[in-house]
Amino acid sequence: MTKPDMSVEIAGIKMRNPVMTASGTFGYGEEFAEYLDLENIGAIITKGLSLKPRAGNPTPRIVETRGGMLNAIGLQNVGIDAFVDKKVPFFRTIATPVIANFFGNTPEEYAELAERLDRIPEVAAVEVNISCPNVKHGGIVFGTDPRSAETVVKLVREATVKPVIVKLSPNVTDVVEMAHACAGADADALSLINTLTGMAIDLERRRPVLANVTGGLSGPAIKPVALRMVWQVARAVRIPIIGIGGIMSATDALEFMLAGATAVQVGTASFLDPSAAQTIVREMELYLAEKGIASVKEMIGALEA
Amino acid sequence: MQCKSMVVSNTEVSPGYYRMRLTAPQEFARSRPGQFVMVRVRDAVDPLLRRPFGIFDLGSFETEYPDAGSQTYFDILYRVVGQGTAMMSSLHHGDRLDILGPLGTGFDPGAASTEKILVGGGVGLAPLYYLAKELVREGRVRLFIGGKTKEDILCVTEFERLGVETYVATDDGTLGAAGLVTEVLERHLHEDPAGKTLYACGPMPMLKAVAEIARRRELSCQVSLEAHMACGMGACLGCVVAGRDHGEFTPDYRCVCKDGPVFDFRELRWV
Numbered sequence: 001m002t003k004p005d006m007s008v009e010i011a012g013i014k015m016r017n018p019v020m021t022a023s024g025t026f027g028y029g030e031e032f033a034e035y036l037d038l039e040n041i042g043a044i045i046t047k048g049l050s051l052k053p054r055a056g057n058p059t060p061r062i063v064e065t066r067g068g069m070l071n072a073i074g075l076q077n078v079g080i081d082a083f084v085d086k087k088v089p090f091f092r093t094i095a096t097p098v099i100a101n102f103f104g105n106t107p108e109e110y111a112e113l114a115e116r117l118d119r120i121p122e123v124a125a126v127e128v129n130i131s132c133p134n135v136k137h138g139g140i141v142f143g144t145d146p147r148s149a150e151t152v153v154k155l156v157r158e159a160t161v162k163p164v165i166v167k168l169s170p171n172v173t174d175v176v177e178m179a180h181a182c183a184g185a186d187a188d189a190l191s192l193i194n195t196l197t198g199m200a201i202d203l204e205r206r207r208p209v210l211a212n213v214t215g216g217l218s219g220p221a222i223k224p225v226a227l228r229m230v231w232q233v234a235r236a237v238r239i240p241i242i243g244i245g246g247i248m249s250a251t252d253a254l255e256f257m258l259a260g261a262t263a264v265q266v267g268t269a270s271f272l273d274p275s276a277a278q279t280i281v282r283e284m285e286l287y288l289a290e291k292g293i294a295s296v297k298e299m300i301g302a303l304e305a
Numbered sequence: 306m307q308c309k310s311m312v313v314s315n316t317e318v319s320p321g322y323y324r325m326r327l328t329a330p331q332e333f334a335r336s337r338p339g340q341f342v343m344v345r346v347r348d349a350v351d352p353l354l355r356r357p358f359g360i361f362d363l364g365s366f367e368t369e370y371p372d373a374g375s376q377t378y379f380d381i382l383y384r385v386v387g388q389g390t391a392m393m394s395s396l397h398h399g400d401r402l403d404i405l406g407p408l409g410t411g412f413d414p415g416a417a418s419t420e421k422i423l424v425g426g427g428v429g430l431a432p433l434y435y436l437a438k439e440l441v442r443e444g445r446v447r448l449f450i451g452g453k454t455k456e457d458i459l460c461v462t463e464f465e466r467l468g469v470e471t472y473v474a475t476d477d478g479t480l481g482a483a484g485l486v487t488e489v490l491e492r493h494l495h496e497d498p499a500g501k502t503l504y505a506c507g508p509m510p511m512l513k514a515v516a517e518i519a520r521r522r523e524l525s526c527q528v529s530l531e532a533h534m535a536c537g538m539g540a541c542l543g544c545v546v547a548g549r550d551h552g553e554f555t556p557d558y559r560c561v562c563k564d565g566p567v568f569d570f571r572e573l574r575w576v
Contacts, residue, residue, distance in 0.1 A: 027540035035307055035405075047542075055556030062535050062543035064354050069535060076542045076558060220350045248350060271354060271535045272345060274307060274405065 004288035005295040006281065008042070008263050010240045011163035011188030013097055013125050015042035015263065017281045018296055019253065022244055022267030023048055023101035023127065023167075024073065028087040029094070035274035038094050040281060042263060046087070048129050049102040049117075051109055053079035058211040063200045068219030068246070069268060070198050072212035075103060075132070080116050088122050097124035099165070104152075105135045111155040118160035125163035128156055128187075131171075131194045143169035143194070146181035153185035165242065168192035168233075170222075175229045176236045183237040191242035191265060192233060193226045219268040220246040227259055234260020234301060248276070250283035257299040306332060312400045313378060315393075319456050321385050322428060323394055324361065327402065329377045336360055336379065337411025338436035339529055339567040343537035344381070344393070345403040352389040357534050357562070358382070359432035359506070360407065382431040382459060408537050410567045412436050412527055415502045417443040419525070423469070424449045424490060424515050426507025427457050432529055433506050434463060441468050447493070448472070451486025451511065455479040487514040494522060505529070516570040526570040532561040539563030547574040 006017035020043040026032055029044045038044065056076025063070050078086065083100075091098045100123045104110035110128065117126050130143035130152055142148045149166070156164055166182040168175060170193035179190055195216025200209040208214075226245020234241045243256030244265040253264045269276035288296060310327035318324045343355035358381035365375040385394050396402070412432070415421070421440045423433045430450060440446045447470045452458045454477050464471050473481025474489045482489050494501070503526040505515040512528045519526030532544035539560045546565070548557035551574050559565060559572075 025536070025541060027538075031538050031540045047540075053556055055551070055553070055558060056542060056545070059543075059545060060533060061545070062533055062541070064352060067350050067353065069353055071535070071541070071543060073542050076545070076556070219353055268353070271537075271541065272350070273403070274536075274538070 002294075004285055004293060005297070006285055006288075008297060010242070010262055011125065011165070013043065013099070013163050015097060017042045017284070018257065018263035019277050019281045019284070020045055020099070020242065020263055020265045021270060021277050022265040023129070024071075025267040025270050028090065029098065030090045032270070032274050036278040038096050040278045041096060042281075043097045043099055043124070045099045045101050045127055045265065047077055047101070048075050049077050049080055049083055049100060049113065050075065050104065051080055051113055053077065053082065060209060060211055061215075063209045063215070065198070065200060065217065066221065068217050068221035070200055070210060070215035070217055071195070072210045072215035074212065080113060084120065088120060091122040098122065099125045099127050101127040101129055101167070103129040103132045105132065107134070107136075107151050107155050110152045111159045114156040114159035118162055123162065125165060126156070126160060127165040127167050127191060128153065129167050129194070131167070131169040141169065141171075143178065144172050146177055149178055150181045150185045153182050153187050157186045163188045165189045165191050167194055168229075169194045170225060170229055171197050176232050179233040179237050183239050187239060189240040189242060189262075190233060190237065191244055193222070193229050193245050196222050196225060218246070220248055222246045223252060227255060230256055230261050231259040231303070247280070248272070250280050250287055253280055253284055254287065254299055257296070258301070258303040260301045260303070262300050306330070307403065307405050308333070309401050310404045312396050312398055312402065314398060315396050317394075318382070319459055321456070322382065322459055323385070324380055324382050324460075325393065325396070326378050326380050327404065329379055329404070331377055333379065333407065334363065334365070334377045336363055336407035338439060339411035339432050340407035340409050341432070341566060342379070342381065342404050342406030343408060343534070346389045346392050348403070352392070354535055355405065355537060356383075356389050356393075357537060359429075359529070359566075361431040361434050362438070363435060382428050384428045405537055409562055410565055412504055412529070412567050414439055414443075415525065420444060420499070420501045421446045422449070422490070422501050422503050423447070424451075424486060424503060424505040424507070424511070426451045426486065426511040427453075428459065429507035429529075429531060430459065431506070433504065434460060436504060437464060437467050437469050446470070449474070449486050449490045449493075451475070451507070453477065485511075485514070487511065487518065490515070491518060494518065500524070502526070513575055516573075516575050519570055527567050528570050528573070529566045530561045530568065531566070534562050537562045548572060549574050
């Protein structure tokens with residue numbers, strides 16, 4: 001029985017398997033090196049970067065919910081300069097592609113960051129987080145307005161030759177419309193979904209649990225929504241999709257692939273088990289071997305609906 | 306490291322408070338007082354996140370089989386406050402738990418010449434026991450324990466057996482002095498103000514009060530913080546605390562799980 005071929009390719013990024021680690025859940029990779037072999041996963045996506053260092057929100061920033069968790073970290077990060085100085089050197093020590101997730105407060109900031117990231121050879125691709133407010137336009141979240149998203153993606157596209165993945169927000173009326181806007185602006189791939197906006201309340205204190213009041217819901221609770229959106233978007237656009245949302249097991253990952261995803265991201269699962277991404281890869285391989293499926297690529301969009 | 310520990314014992318030491326002993330691999334013995342573990346309560350998604358617990362004690366026991374060597378173990382103290390801890394309280398000898406640890410920074414034992422003063426509040430005092438075991442070898446160690454009522458005062462006998470002079474305060478006076486543990490601490494320091502090192506572990510209001518005492522009296526002081534955590538490894542940034550110079554344009558957030566949980570009190574911003 002030959003080993004199944006687990007490799008996939010997205011916009012020129014060659015990955016040895018379709019399992020990537022999601023931004024914000026894996027630091028910059030090094031933090032997890034003692035718990036799993038970083039060479040066993042398909043790609044690492046770094047914590048979201050901004051031009052200047054960002055403090056993030058006051059605490060409490062996290063709260064567990066039924067089958068999930070809310071986070072309102074507030075995009076705390078070291079800023080692009082410290083990223084280049086302190087985090088990039090580690091990427092040279094691993095073969096696994098490292099993808100830089102980034103965001104901006106204005107379209108110009110997105111462009112500037114994309115330009116800077118373009119010049120870093122250790123960064124294999126960029127993932128654009130458009131789930132942030134445009135401070136120039138009354139704080140409307142880029143990812144909820146097709147024209148704003150299109151503007152950002154166009155600018156990023158012009159600023160870098162690296163593969164551009166756009167991460168979609170689910171907090172929209174029509175995710176397909178957003179997908180079209182980004183694909184039309186020449187994104188190379190789409191990753192979805194980012195977190196769903198939610199809230200938790202402390203009955204005794206009669207206050208919201210999070211200092212920010214609302215936060216992003218992640219974990220198993222969001223999987224059905226994520227799966228539906230991946231399926232809808234995959235039917236609507238021609239570019240590759242990366243599925244994200246409550247993936248805890250190989251079964252979950254394979255379901256996303258059936259729905260149309262070429263690859264998946266594992267996020268919250270890494271908090272339960274730091275080696276989750278690695279385990280999911282292994283179990284996907286076992287599944288394919290048992291079923292006599294020669295390549296994981298055969299799963300992509302194979303849903304019979 | 307990540308390991309599957311076996312529950313050796315799980316004993317209720319005071320109503321709602323438990324002491325659990327768990328096995329660990331040999332390398333776990335490198336754990337330092339002040340470090341903690343992240344416990345996966347069960348192999349399911351509800352409850353989702355691991356729970357952090359300070360290492361109360363660490364040791365080894367001889368196994369039944371003469372040539373099998375010794376087995377490393379560690380103890381944690383926990384209070385049943387919610388779903389996760391309620392599940393833990395029903396575990397028995399032989400059950401298994403997935404553990405991440407040892408995590409975080411430990412206490413700095415400091416110079417042997419200074420007198421050591423430990424200040425603990427409720428179940429937060431757990432790491433102080435492991436610390437006391439080390440410190441008593443070098444000199445005088447005093448412990449001030451506080452809690453709401455006598456049921457919240459834990460393990461006094463264990464500390465006394467080590468040779469630690471223990472002073473108790475409860476808010477309602479049902480055990481020891483009535484009032485805050487920091488008030489009792491102040492009175493003792495007043496009588497004897499020579500150079501000491503404070504080690505405090507407990508709820509934030511208690512830590513603030515101890516930090517204020519240390520500042521005023523110019524004493525060395527290390528505090529161990531508690532925080533809600535998701536990853537426990539410095540990746541998610543959920544458990545941060547403000548560093549001394551933290552400001553809107555000069556962010557300086559520290560992860561309690563990685564840069565702490567033990568901090569020199571001067572490193573933090575006390576508001």
